Amino acid sequence: MTQSLRVLVATTVLGLPALAVAQHEGSMELAEGAAKPLVQGLCSACHPVSLITGSTGYDKEGWEYLFGNMVDLAEPIRGQISSYLAENYPATGKYTPKLIEGDTKIAFKEWKVPTLGQRPRDSLMARDGTIWWAGMFGSLVGRLDPRTGEIKEYRLDPTARPHSITEGPNGDIWYSGNSNGTIGVIRRATDEVDVFPIGNPDVKDPHTMAFDENGILWFTVQNSNYYGSLDPATGDVYVAKPPTEGARPYGIRRDSKGMMWIAYRGAFKIARLDPNTRELTEFETPNYGNDPGKGWNIRRLAIDEQDNVWYVDSAWGEIGRYNQETGEFKQWQSPNGTESHPYGIEVVDGIVWYNESDVRPDVLVRFDPATEQFQSWTFPSGIGVIRNMSHTPDGNLVVAQSSTNRVGLVLVGEENIAKYSDILVSQN
Ligand code: HEC
Numbered sequence: 001m002t003q004s005l006r007v008l009v010a011t012t013v014l015g016l017p018a019l020a021v022a023q024h025e026g027s028m029e030l031a032e033g034a035a036k037p038l039v040q041g042l043c044s045a046c047h048p049v050s051l052i053t054g055s056t057g058y059d060k061e062g063w064e065y066l067f068g069n070m071v072d073l074a075e076p077i078r079g080q081i082s083s084y085l086a087e088n089y090p091a092t093g094k095y096t097p098k099l100i101e102g103d104t105k106i107a108f109k110e111w112k113v114p115t116l117g118q119r120p121r122d123s124l125m126a127r128d129g130t131i132w133w134a135g136m137f138g139s140l141v142g143r144l145d146p147r148t149g150e151i152k153e154y155r156l157d158p159t160a161r162p163h164s165i166t167e168g169p170n171g172d173i174w175y176s177g178n179s180n181g182t183i184g185v186i187r188r189a190t191d192e193v194d195v196f197p198i199g200n201p202d203v204k205d206p207h208t209m210a211f212d213e214n215g216i217l218w219f220t221v222q223n224s225n226y227y228g229s230l231d232p233a234t235g236d237v238y239v240a241k242p243p244t245e246g247a248r249p250y251g252i253r254r255d256s257k258g259m260m261w262i263a264y265r266g267a268f269k270i271a272r273l274d275p276n277t278r279e280l281t282e283f284e285t286p287n288y289g290n291d292p293g294k295g296w297n298i299r300r301l302a303i304d305e306q307d308n309v310w311y312v313d314s315a316w317g318e319i320g321r322y323n324q325e326t327g328e329f330k331q332w333q334s335p336n337g338t339e340s341h342p343y344g345i346e347v348v349d350g351i352v353w354y355n356e357s358d359v360r361p362d363v364l365v366r367f368d369p370a371t372e373q374f375q376s377w378t379f380p381s382g383i384g385v386i387r388n389m390s391h392t393p394d395g396n397l398v399v400a401q402s403s404t405n406r407v408g409l410v411l412v413g414e415e416n417i418a419k420y421s422d423i424l425v426s427q428n
Pocket of ligand 1: 023043044046052056070071118119120137383384403
Protein backbone atom coordinates (compact mmCIF):
# COMPACT_ATOMS: atom_id res chain seq x y z
CA MET A 1 0.00 0.00 0.00
CA THR A 2 1.42 3.39 -0.86
CA GLN A 3 1.84 6.07 1.76
CA SER A 4 -0.97 8.17 0.35
CA LEU A 5 -3.41 5.28 0.42
CA ARG A 6 -2.58 4.57 4.04
CA VAL A 7 -3.56 8.15 4.80
CA LEU A 8 -6.64 7.73 2.71
CA VAL A 9 -7.76 4.71 4.72
CA ALA A 10 -6.95 6.42 8.01
CA THR A 11 -8.94 9.50 7.16
CA THR A 12 -11.86 7.44 5.92
CA VAL A 13 -11.96 5.47 9.13
CA LEU A 14 -11.74 8.66 11.18
CA GLY A 15 -14.60 10.28 9.34
CA LEU A 16 -14.54 13.87 8.25
CA PRO A 17 -14.65 16.59 10.86
CA ALA A 18 -16.07 19.90 9.66
CA LEU A 19 -13.52 21.30 7.21
CA ALA A 20 -12.64 24.95 7.54
CA VAL A 21 -12.66 25.28 3.77
CA ALA A 22 -11.49 28.52 2.23
CA GLN A 23 -11.60 27.19 -1.31
CA HIS A 24 -14.61 27.79 -3.49
CA GLU A 25 -17.30 25.33 -2.68
CA GLY A 26 -19.34 24.05 -5.58
CA SER A 27 -22.10 21.50 -5.90
CA MET A 28 -21.99 18.33 -3.81
CA GLU A 29 -23.14 16.41 -6.90
CA LEU A 30 -20.56 15.34 -9.51
CA ALA A 31 -21.34 15.46 -13.23
CA GLU A 32 -22.50 12.21 -14.87
CA GLY A 33 -19.83 10.13 -16.60
CA ALA A 34 -18.16 6.73 -16.58
CA ALA A 35 -15.53 7.79 -14.00
CA LYS A 36 -18.00 9.46 -11.64
CA PRO A 37 -18.07 6.55 -9.15
CA LEU A 38 -14.26 6.41 -9.13
CA VAL A 39 -13.98 10.12 -8.38
CA GLN A 40 -16.75 9.90 -5.81
CA GLY A 41 -15.01 7.01 -4.09
CA LEU A 42 -11.38 8.12 -4.25
CA CYS A 43 -11.65 11.87 -4.09
CA SER A 44 -14.08 12.32 -1.24
CA ALA A 45 -11.95 10.47 1.31
CA CYS A 46 -10.31 13.67 2.57
CA HIS A 47 -12.63 16.49 1.49
CA PRO A 48 -16.05 16.99 -0.10
CA VAL A 49 -16.32 16.79 -3.91
CA SER A 50 -17.57 20.39 -3.80
CA LEU A 51 -13.89 21.41 -3.88
CA ILE A 52 -13.74 19.77 -7.33
CA THR A 53 -17.04 21.10 -8.70
CA GLY A 54 -16.29 24.59 -7.34
CA SER A 55 -12.69 24.74 -8.57
CA THR A 56 -11.45 26.97 -11.37
CA GLY A 57 -11.01 23.79 -13.46
CA TYR A 58 -7.97 22.40 -15.30
CA ASP A 59 -6.99 20.54 -18.45
CA LYS A 60 -6.11 16.83 -18.19
CA GLU A 61 -2.48 17.53 -17.36
CA GLY A 62 -3.43 20.19 -14.83
CA TRP A 63 -5.79 17.82 -13.05
CA GLU A 64 -3.11 15.11 -12.90
CA TYR A 65 -0.63 17.60 -11.46
CA LEU A 66 -3.13 18.77 -8.85
CA PHE A 67 -4.46 15.45 -7.59
CA GLY A 68 -1.00 13.86 -7.96
CA ASN A 69 -0.17 15.87 -4.82
CA MET A 70 -3.05 14.15 -2.99
CA VAL A 71 -3.18 10.55 -4.17
CA ASP A 72 -0.80 8.27 -6.03
CA LEU A 73 -2.98 6.59 -8.67
CA ALA A 74 -1.78 4.09 -11.26
CA GLU A 75 -2.94 3.89 -14.86
CA PRO A 76 -5.53 3.32 -16.19
CA ILE A 77 -7.39 4.84 -13.20
CA ARG A 78 -5.37 8.05 -13.22
CA GLY A 79 -6.14 8.71 -16.89
CA GLN A 80 -9.82 7.80 -16.54
CA ILE A 81 -10.19 10.27 -13.68
CA SER A 82 -8.23 13.09 -15.32
CA SER A 83 -10.14 12.70 -18.62
CA TYR A 84 -13.46 12.81 -16.79
CA LEU A 85 -12.40 15.87 -14.76
CA ALA A 86 -10.98 17.75 -17.77
CA GLU A 87 -14.17 17.10 -19.72
CA ASN A 88 -16.55 18.14 -16.97
CA TYR A 89 -14.42 20.68 -15.12
CA PRO A 90 -12.18 22.27 -17.78
CA ALA A 91 -9.91 25.25 -17.19
CA THR A 92 -12.12 28.32 -16.93
CA GLY A 93 -9.73 31.02 -15.71
CA LYS A 94 -12.27 31.84 -12.99
CA TYR A 95 -10.67 33.44 -9.93
CA THR A 96 -7.63 34.66 -11.89
CA PRO A 97 -5.99 37.27 -9.69
CA LYS A 98 -5.01 40.84 -10.41
CA LEU A 99 -1.34 41.35 -9.49
CA ILE A 100 0.34 44.56 -8.43
CA GLU A 101 3.86 45.40 -9.51
CA GLY A 102 6.48 46.97 -7.28
CA ASP A 103 10.17 47.24 -6.45
CA THR A 104 10.61 44.50 -3.86
CA LYS A 105 12.42 41.36 -5.05
CA ILE A 106 11.49 37.98 -3.63
CA ALA A 107 12.20 34.35 -4.52
CA PHE A 108 10.21 31.22 -3.68
CA LYS A 109 11.55 27.85 -2.70
CA GLU A 110 9.02 25.05 -2.22
CA TRP A 111 9.44 21.43 -1.15
CA LYS A 112 6.87 18.73 -1.84
CA VAL A 113 6.33 16.80 1.39
CA PRO A 114 6.36 12.98 1.34
CA THR A 115 2.91 11.93 2.57
CA LEU A 116 0.46 12.96 -0.12
CA GLY A 117 -2.74 14.86 0.70
CA GLN A 118 -1.53 15.57 4.24
CA ARG A 119 -2.73 19.21 4.28
CA PRO A 120 0.54 20.79 5.44
CA ARG A 121 0.01 23.93 7.44
CA ASP A 122 1.32 26.32 10.09
CA SER A 123 5.00 25.97 9.19
CA LEU A 124 7.81 27.63 11.12
CA MET A 125 11.59 27.78 11.21
CA ALA A 126 13.00 26.52 14.51
CA ARG A 127 15.98 28.22 16.11
CA ASP A 128 18.34 25.61 14.67
CA GLY A 129 17.22 26.52 11.12
CA THR A 130 15.06 23.44 10.48
CA ILE A 131 11.54 23.98 9.09
CA TRP A 132 8.56 22.27 10.79
CA TRP A 133 4.88 21.93 9.89
CA ALA A 134 1.69 20.14 10.90
CA GLY A 135 0.37 17.58 8.38
CA MET A 136 -3.20 17.59 9.57
CA PHE A 137 -4.83 14.95 7.35
CA GLY A 138 -1.78 12.70 7.70
CA SER A 139 -1.77 13.13 11.50
CA LEU A 140 1.91 13.94 11.45
CA VAL A 141 4.43 16.64 12.18
CA GLY A 142 7.19 17.14 9.63
CA ARG A 143 10.73 18.46 9.77
CA LEU A 144 12.80 19.68 6.84
CA ASP A 145 16.42 20.73 6.65
CA PRO A 146 16.29 23.48 4.00
CA ARG A 147 20.01 23.20 3.30
CA THR A 148 19.97 19.48 2.41
CA GLY A 149 16.29 18.92 1.62
CA GLU A 150 16.20 16.04 4.11
CA ILE A 151 12.72 15.44 5.51
CA LYS A 152 11.43 13.46 8.46
CA GLU A 153 7.75 12.91 9.27
CA TYR A 154 6.78 12.10 12.86
CA ARG A 155 3.68 9.90 12.85
CA LEU A 156 1.29 10.82 15.65
CA ASP A 157 -1.73 8.96 17.00
CA PRO A 158 -4.04 8.86 13.93
CA THR A 159 -6.79 10.55 15.96
CA ALA A 160 -4.61 13.61 16.78
CA ARG A 161 -4.76 15.41 13.39
CA PRO A 162 -2.59 18.33 14.44
CA HIS A 163 -3.83 21.76 13.47
CA SER A 164 -0.83 23.82 14.40
CA ILE A 165 2.65 23.75 15.89
CA THR A 166 4.81 26.13 17.90
CA GLU A 167 8.39 26.01 19.18
CA GLY A 168 8.88 25.86 22.95
CA PRO A 169 11.45 27.84 24.94
CA ASN A 170 13.90 24.89 24.83
CA GLY A 171 13.35 24.14 21.14
CA ASP A 172 10.81 21.30 21.57
CA ILE A 173 8.01 21.37 18.96
CA TRP A 174 4.47 21.47 20.35
CA TYR A 175 1.39 20.48 18.35
CA SER A 176 -2.36 20.80 18.93
CA GLY A 177 -4.22 17.48 18.65
CA ASN A 178 -7.23 19.05 16.97
CA SER A 179 -9.29 15.85 16.70
CA ASN A 180 -8.56 14.19 20.04
CA GLY A 181 -8.44 17.03 22.58
CA THR A 182 -4.74 16.76 23.34
CA ILE A 183 -1.60 18.88 23.18
CA GLY A 184 1.57 17.02 22.29
CA VAL A 185 5.27 17.71 22.08
CA ILE A 186 8.17 16.32 20.09
CA ARG A 187 11.19 16.31 22.39
CA ARG A 188 14.14 17.41 20.28
CA ALA A 189 16.70 15.69 22.52
CA THR A 190 15.16 12.22 22.10
CA ASP A 191 12.75 12.54 19.14
CA GLU A 192 10.06 11.13 21.44
CA VAL A 193 6.48 12.38 21.60
CA ASP A 194 4.73 13.24 24.90
CA VAL A 195 0.99 13.83 24.99
CA PHE A 196 -1.01 15.97 27.44
CA PRO A 197 -4.79 15.46 27.44
CA ILE A 198 -6.82 18.62 27.96
CA GLY A 199 -9.10 16.35 29.94
CA ASN A 200 -12.35 18.29 29.51
CA PRO A 201 -14.97 16.76 27.19
CA ASP A 202 -16.27 20.23 26.30
CA VAL A 203 -12.85 21.33 25.01
CA LYS A 204 -12.40 19.16 21.95
CA ASP A 205 -10.37 20.88 19.26
CA PRO A 206 -7.24 22.76 20.36
CA HIS A 207 -6.30 25.02 17.47
CA THR A 208 -3.40 27.52 17.52
CA MET A 209 -0.83 27.99 20.32
CA ALA A 210 1.67 30.52 21.64
CA PHE A 211 3.94 30.54 24.69
CA ASP A 212 3.76 33.33 27.25
CA GLU A 213 6.85 34.83 28.87
CA ASN A 214 6.72 32.32 31.72
CA GLY A 215 6.80 29.27 29.47
CA ILE A 216 3.07 28.56 29.79
CA LEU A 217 1.49 27.40 26.53
CA TRP A 218 -1.72 29.25 25.62
CA PHE A 219 -4.08 27.83 23.03
CA THR A 220 -7.34 28.61 21.25
CA VAL A 221 -10.16 26.08 20.77
CA GLN A 222 -12.22 27.20 17.81
CA ASN A 223 -15.27 24.97 17.50
CA SER A 224 -15.64 24.29 21.23
CA ASN A 225 -15.36 28.06 21.76
CA TYR A 226 -12.70 28.10 24.48
CA TYR A 227 -9.19 29.32 25.09
CA GLY A 228 -6.82 27.99 27.69
CA SER A 229 -3.34 27.18 28.85
CA LEU A 230 -1.12 24.22 29.63
CA ASP A 231 1.77 24.26 32.07
CA PRO A 232 4.34 22.01 30.40
CA ALA A 233 6.11 21.36 33.71
CA THR A 234 3.06 19.97 35.52
CA GLY A 235 0.52 19.20 32.77
CA ASP A 236 -1.98 21.47 34.57
CA VAL A 237 -4.64 22.81 32.23
CA TYR A 238 -6.74 25.98 32.56
CA VAL A 239 -9.65 26.67 30.21
CA ALA A 240 -12.17 29.52 29.92
CA LYS A 241 -14.95 30.60 27.58
CA PRO A 242 -14.73 34.04 25.94
CA PRO A 243 -17.51 36.47 26.98
CA THR A 244 -18.76 36.69 23.35
CA GLU A 245 -21.07 33.85 22.46
CA GLY A 246 -19.84 31.87 19.43
CA ALA A 247 -16.52 33.78 19.40
CA ARG A 248 -14.57 30.80 17.99
CA PRO A 249 -11.06 31.77 19.15
CA TYR A 250 -8.64 31.21 16.27
CA GLY A 251 -5.20 32.83 15.83
CA ILE A 252 -3.12 33.68 18.91
CA ARG A 253 0.13 35.68 19.24
CA ARG A 254 2.12 37.38 22.00
CA ASP A 255 3.11 41.05 21.94
CA SER A 256 6.34 42.53 23.28
CA LYS A 257 4.73 43.32 26.66
CA GLY A 258 3.75 39.70 27.13
CA MET A 259 0.05 40.14 26.33
CA MET A 260 -1.61 37.39 24.29
CA TRP A 261 -3.82 38.49 21.37
CA ILE A 262 -6.60 36.30 20.05
CA ALA A 263 -8.58 36.59 16.78
CA TYR A 264 -12.24 35.61 16.82
CA ARG A 265 -13.37 33.64 13.80
CA GLY A 266 -17.00 34.04 14.94
CA ALA A 267 -17.26 37.80 15.58
CA PHE A 268 -15.79 41.07 14.37
CA LYS A 269 -13.57 41.17 17.43
CA ILE A 270 -10.05 40.60 18.64
CA ALA A 271 -9.17 40.06 22.30
CA ARG A 272 -6.25 40.80 24.61
CA LEU A 273 -5.46 38.29 27.33
CA ASP A 274 -3.20 39.04 30.28
CA PRO A 275 -1.63 35.63 30.97
CA ASN A 276 -0.75 36.60 34.55
CA THR A 277 -4.17 37.83 35.72
CA ARG A 278 -6.10 35.83 33.05
CA GLU A 279 -8.13 38.96 32.36
CA LEU A 280 -9.53 39.05 28.81
CA THR A 281 -10.56 42.28 27.07
CA GLU A 282 -12.43 42.28 23.76
CA PHE A 283 -12.19 44.95 21.01
CA GLU A 284 -14.73 45.42 18.22
CA THR A 285 -13.21 45.83 14.76
CA PRO A 286 -14.62 48.37 12.26
CA ASN A 287 -16.92 45.84 10.57
CA TYR A 288 -18.62 45.03 13.88
CA GLY A 289 -22.37 45.30 13.36
CA ASN A 290 -22.12 44.71 9.60
CA ASP A 291 -23.84 41.61 8.33
CA PRO A 292 -21.50 40.14 5.74
CA GLY A 293 -24.16 37.62 4.73
CA LYS A 294 -21.54 34.86 4.86
CA GLY A 295 -20.34 34.79 8.43
CA TRP A 296 -17.57 36.50 10.30
CA ASN A 297 -14.03 35.66 9.48
CA ILE A 298 -11.16 37.14 11.45
CA ARG A 299 -8.71 34.28 11.53
CA ARG A 300 -5.04 35.13 11.80
CA LEU A 301 -3.21 37.98 13.44
CA ALA A 302 0.36 39.22 13.73
CA ILE A 303 2.07 41.84 15.87
CA ASP A 304 4.51 44.43 14.51
CA GLU A 305 7.54 45.97 16.24
CA GLN A 306 5.37 48.80 17.67
CA ASP A 307 2.91 46.25 19.06
CA ASN A 308 0.24 47.16 16.53
CA VAL A 309 -2.03 44.17 16.06
CA TRP A 310 -2.59 43.24 12.39
CA TYR A 311 -5.33 40.85 11.34
CA VAL A 312 -7.18 39.53 8.31
CA ASP A 313 -10.90 40.26 7.95
CA SER A 314 -11.64 37.58 5.38
CA ALA A 315 -15.38 38.21 5.33
CA TRP A 316 -14.75 41.62 3.77
CA GLY A 317 -11.47 40.88 1.97
CA GLU A 318 -9.60 43.37 4.15
CA ILE A 319 -6.59 43.57 6.41
CA GLY A 320 -6.76 45.61 9.58
CA ARG A 321 -4.55 47.22 12.20
CA TYR A 322 -5.28 47.95 15.83
CA ASN A 323 -3.02 50.60 17.32
CA GLN A 324 -2.74 49.76 21.01
CA GLU A 325 -1.42 53.20 21.91
CA THR A 326 -4.20 55.29 20.35
CA GLY A 327 -6.95 52.66 20.40
CA GLU A 328 -7.56 53.31 16.69
CA PHE A 329 -8.52 50.70 14.11
CA LYS A 330 -7.86 51.03 10.40
CA GLN A 331 -8.71 48.58 7.60
CA TRP A 332 -7.58 48.34 3.97
CA GLN A 333 -9.25 46.45 1.14
CA SER A 334 -7.04 43.76 -0.40
CA PRO A 335 -6.25 44.23 -4.13
CA ASN A 336 -8.47 41.34 -5.25
CA GLY A 337 -11.45 42.73 -3.38
CA THR A 338 -14.18 41.49 -1.08
CA GLU A 339 -13.90 37.90 -2.27
CA SER A 340 -10.11 37.65 -2.01
CA HIS A 341 -10.14 35.93 1.38
CA PRO A 342 -6.93 37.12 3.07
CA TYR A 343 -5.75 34.32 5.38
CA GLY A 344 -2.22 33.85 6.78
CA ILE A 345 -0.54 37.07 7.92
CA GLU A 346 2.90 38.05 9.22
CA VAL A 347 4.72 41.33 9.84
CA VAL A 348 8.47 41.59 9.30
CA ASP A 349 10.47 44.81 9.65
CA GLY A 350 7.29 46.88 9.56
CA ILE A 351 6.06 45.25 6.32
CA VAL A 352 2.83 43.26 6.29
CA TRP A 353 2.69 40.01 4.30
CA TYR A 354 -0.42 37.93 3.74
CA ASN A 355 -2.03 35.71 1.13
CA GLU A 356 -5.23 36.01 -0.89
CA SER A 357 -6.58 32.47 -0.68
CA ASP A 358 -9.65 32.67 -2.93
CA VAL A 359 -7.84 33.38 -6.19
CA ARG A 360 -6.06 30.79 -8.35
CA PRO A 361 -3.12 30.75 -8.53
CA ASP A 362 -3.09 32.00 -4.97
CA VAL A 363 -1.34 35.22 -4.26
CA LEU A 364 1.22 36.55 -1.79
CA VAL A 365 0.69 40.22 -0.95
CA ARG A 366 3.15 42.72 0.49
CA PHE A 367 1.72 45.84 2.12
CA ASP A 368 3.81 48.77 3.28
CA PRO A 369 1.86 50.69 5.96
CA ALA A 370 4.11 53.75 5.52
CA THR A 371 3.17 54.26 1.86
CA GLU A 372 -0.07 52.20 1.87
CA GLN A 373 1.22 50.49 -1.31
CA PHE A 374 0.60 46.86 -2.21
CA GLN A 375 2.75 44.52 -4.29
CA SER A 376 1.81 40.93 -5.13
CA TRP A 377 3.02 37.67 -6.70
CA THR A 378 1.53 34.24 -7.44
CA PHE A 379 2.91 31.19 -5.64
CA PRO A 380 4.84 28.87 -8.00
CA SER A 381 3.03 25.63 -7.06
CA GLY A 382 -0.08 27.66 -7.54
CA ILE A 383 -2.97 25.97 -5.85
CA GLY A 384 -4.00 25.74 -2.24
CA VAL A 385 -4.48 27.74 0.88
CA ILE A 386 -1.71 29.19 3.04
CA ARG A 387 -3.37 28.99 6.45
CA ASN A 388 -0.70 30.61 8.53
CA MET A 389 2.66 32.34 8.07
CA SER A 390 5.71 32.86 10.20
CA HIS A 391 9.09 34.44 9.63
CA THR A 392 12.74 33.52 10.00
CA PRO A 393 15.28 35.59 11.97
CA ASP A 394 16.67 36.98 8.70
CA GLY A 395 13.26 38.23 7.58
CA ASN A 396 12.09 35.49 5.20
CA LEU A 397 8.61 33.96 5.31
CA VAL A 398 7.80 30.32 6.03
CA VAL A 399 4.64 29.04 4.32
CA ALA A 400 2.83 25.79 3.56
CA GLN A 401 0.38 25.18 0.75
CA SER A 402 -2.48 22.82 1.40
CA SER A 403 -3.52 21.47 -2.03
CA THR A 404 -0.14 21.14 -3.73
CA ASN A 405 1.27 19.62 -0.54
CA ARG A 406 4.22 22.02 -0.35
CA VAL A 407 6.20 23.65 2.42
CA GLY A 408 8.00 26.76 1.34
CA LEU A 409 10.33 29.63 2.03
CA VAL A 410 9.79 33.09 0.59
CA LEU A 411 13.18 34.81 0.43
CA VAL A 412 12.66 38.52 0.87
CA GLY A 413 15.13 41.00 -0.67
CA GLU A 414 18.23 40.56 -2.78
CA GLU A 415 20.49 39.91 0.19
CA ASN A 416 18.42 36.93 1.33
CA ILE A 417 18.07 35.61 -2.20
CA ALA A 418 21.86 35.67 -2.55
CA LYS A 419 22.35 34.05 0.85
CA TYR A 420 20.13 31.11 -0.09
CA SER A 421 21.19 30.88 -3.75
CA ASP A 422 22.64 27.38 -3.28
CA ILE A 423 19.29 25.87 -2.25
CA LEU A 424 17.44 27.78 -4.94
CA VAL A 425 19.62 26.19 -7.58
CA SER A 426 20.31 22.74 -6.20
CA GLN A 427 16.81 21.45 -5.46
CA ASN A 428 13.32 21.69 -6.73
C1 HEC B 1 -5.30 12.00 1.06
C2 HEC B 1 -6.22 13.12 1.07
C3 HEC B 1 -6.80 13.61 -0.26
C4 HEC B 1 -7.41 12.88 -1.26
C5 HEC B 1 -7.66 11.38 -1.28
C6 HEC B 1 -7.77 13.82 -2.29
N1 HEC B 1 -7.44 15.09 -1.91
FE1 HEC B 1 -7.92 16.80 -2.92
N2 HEC B 1 -7.15 17.90 -1.39
C7 HEC B 1 -6.50 17.37 -0.28
C8 HEC B 1 -6.08 18.46 0.56
C9 HEC B 1 -5.31 18.35 1.87
C10 HEC B 1 -6.52 19.66 -0.06
C11 HEC B 1 -6.40 21.06 0.49
C12 HEC B 1 -7.61 21.24 1.36
C13 HEC B 1 -7.58 22.51 2.16
O1 HEC B 1 -6.80 23.42 1.90
O2 HEC B 1 -8.42 22.61 3.05
C14 HEC B 1 -7.21 19.26 -1.27
C15 HEC B 1 -7.80 20.15 -2.17
C16 HEC B 1 -8.37 19.80 -3.38
C17 HEC B 1 -8.88 20.72 -4.37
C18 HEC B 1 -8.96 22.23 -4.21
C19 HEC B 1 -7.82 22.87 -4.94
C20 HEC B 1 -7.68 24.34 -4.66
O3 HEC B 1 -8.09 25.13 -5.51
O4 HEC B 1 -7.14 24.67 -3.60
C21 HEC B 1 -9.29 19.99 -5.45
C22 HEC B 1 -9.89 20.53 -6.73
C23 HEC B 1 -9.03 18.61 -5.14
N3 HEC B 1 -8.48 18.52 -3.88
C24 HEC B 1 -9.26 17.54 -6.00
C25 HEC B 1 -9.10 16.20 -5.66
C26 HEC B 1 -9.36 15.10 -6.56
C27 HEC B 1 -9.81 15.23 -7.99
C28 HEC B 1 -9.10 13.95 -5.86
C29 HEC B 1 -9.21 12.52 -6.33
C30 HEC B 1 -8.43 12.16 -7.51
C31 HEC B 1 -8.66 14.34 -4.51
N4 HEC B 1 -8.67 15.70 -4.45
C32 HEC B 1 -8.34 13.45 -3.49
C33 HEC B 1 -6.32 16.05 0.04
C34 HEC B 1 -6.84 14.99 -0.68
